[in-house]
Amino acid sequence: MKKTLLVICLIVLMLSLSLTACRKEPSLVGKWMPRDGGAAQDGFPDRFELFSGDKAVVDNMDGSWSVTGERMILSALWYGLVYDIALQDNTLTLSREGKTVEYTRSEDYSIFFSDKEPFKGLKVVFNGISPFCTVSVNTAGCNEEVQQNFEYSLSANKIDMDGVFEIDDEFTMYAFLQYESFLKTAYGQEPGFKLVPSQKNYVVKGVPRYITEVTSGTNLAKFKSEAADYLTSLGEWEEEDAEEKEDFFTLQDCYFGVLNSDGYDQFSKDRPFNAIYMLYSINSEAANRYNGLSYFLVIAENVVLYPDGKIGWGPEDPASLKFDHDKNKTGIEDLIAQRVTITEEYHNVTVVTDLLK
Numbered sequence: 001m002k003k004t005l006l007v008i009c010l011i012v013l014m015l016s017l018s019l020t021a022c023r024k025e026p027s028l029v030g031k032w033m034p035r036d037g038g039a040a041q042d043g044f045p046d047r048f049e050l051f052s053g054d055k056a057v058v059d060n061m062d063g064s065w066s067v068t069g070e071r072m073i074l075s076a077l078w079y080g081l082v083y084d085i086a087l088q089d090n091t092l093t094l095s096r097e098g099k100t101v102e103y104t105r106s107e108d109y110s111i112f113f114s115d116k117e118p119f120k121g122l123k124v125v126f127n128g129i130s131p132f133c134t135v136s137v138n139t140a141g142c143n144e145e146v147q148q149n150f151e152y153s154l155s156a157n158k159i160d161m162d163g164v165f166e167i168d169d170e171f172t173m174y175a176f177l178q179y180e181s182f183l184k185t186a187y188g189q190e191p192g193f194k195l196v197p198s199q200k201n202y203v204v205k206g207v208p209r210y211i212t213e214v215t216s217g218t219n220l221a222k223f224k225s226e227a228a229d230y231l232t233s234l235g236e237w238e239e240e241d242a243e244e245k246e247d248f249f250t251l252q253d254c255y256f257g258v259l260n261s262d263g264y265d266q267f268s269k270d271r272p273f274n275a276i277y278m279l280y281s282i283n284s285e286a287a288n289r290y291n292g293l294s295y296f297l298v299i300a301e302n303v304v305l306y307p308d309g310k311i312g313w314g315p316e317d318p319a320s321l322k323f324d325h326d327k328n329k330t331g332i333e334d335l336i337a338q339r340v341t342i343t344e345e346y347h348n349v350t351v352v353t354d355l356l357k
Helices: 002-022 144-149 179-187 221-233 239-243 261-266 284-289 332-339 341-345
Strands: 030-034 048-050 055-058 061-068 071-076 079-088 091-096 099-105 123-127 134-138 150-153 170-177 198-203 249-259 274-282 295-301 324-328 347-351
Touching: 055 071, 134 170, 144 150, 221 274, 221 295, 249 261, 249 332, 274 332, 295 332, 324 332, 332 341, 341 347
Parallel strands: none
Antiparallel strands: 030 048, 030 099, 048 055, 055 061, 061 071, 071 079, 079 091, 091 099, 123 134, 150 170, 170 198, 249 274, 249 347, 274 295, 295 324
């Protein structure tokens, strides 16, 4: 009986010791960085975070950890390093091969390599016109090590800068360590790993945008003046007539067309995002002198509002202020049908005569 009890006690003791040896030290869970705040020695992580269970993030890479007695294994990428550990107060000491690094808890760090912050000095550049803006980055303001070792992405899973945005859109930029220039050089092997990126949110601001409506608040004074000058420059009439253009031309109707939501993918050189159509008639006396030419339609495509409140337009470049035109002898209906109504498959067209007269 005594022998049986002794065997049972030995089994319980062995199980207890085994569980103790393999347990996860709860006091180690958290974020750790070198006490001096800089980079650690070779063979030691610069930053690491230990989670409940066996998950770890080691120098911005997914990994794992385990503790047996006074030894800890940190694994990331293709390696696993064993350290002797000692925890006293808020200091964790890792030792291996005669080297020692002291780590202290960090309540919060958004990135690894605190002296190489990938977003410090980074310039995020918005290109194009809303709602088709693209994003690029300029690292000229970052320190040299960031320029050499980080690349940026709009995706958390891969390097990908594709995407279009409109003004006021919020998006996340991710910063990855470049394995070609850093990890492969450091470890001499092709990495097979998942990077854990740093990230920062940005909002699209300070970009021109294609107008989607014409209202009383739209500043069209320059537009109307340029349209009248353009009409005068077409050379269809004598100089003395052009000098009297306020009587010679009469603005009859104005239309505004803008791509509907189903038409965004139809935006192209041949199908503008928006357009303003200004229909002018020529007075009857002048029309008789010019072979019955009665109506001109002045067209401005891809009208853009700049951040400073100015507007521009042009088929390819809004800075060109380039107009197009059409003309007709037979009547308003034909001209409107040929150039305005025909666009209604992809454009919402409204009458804006009162706003442009």
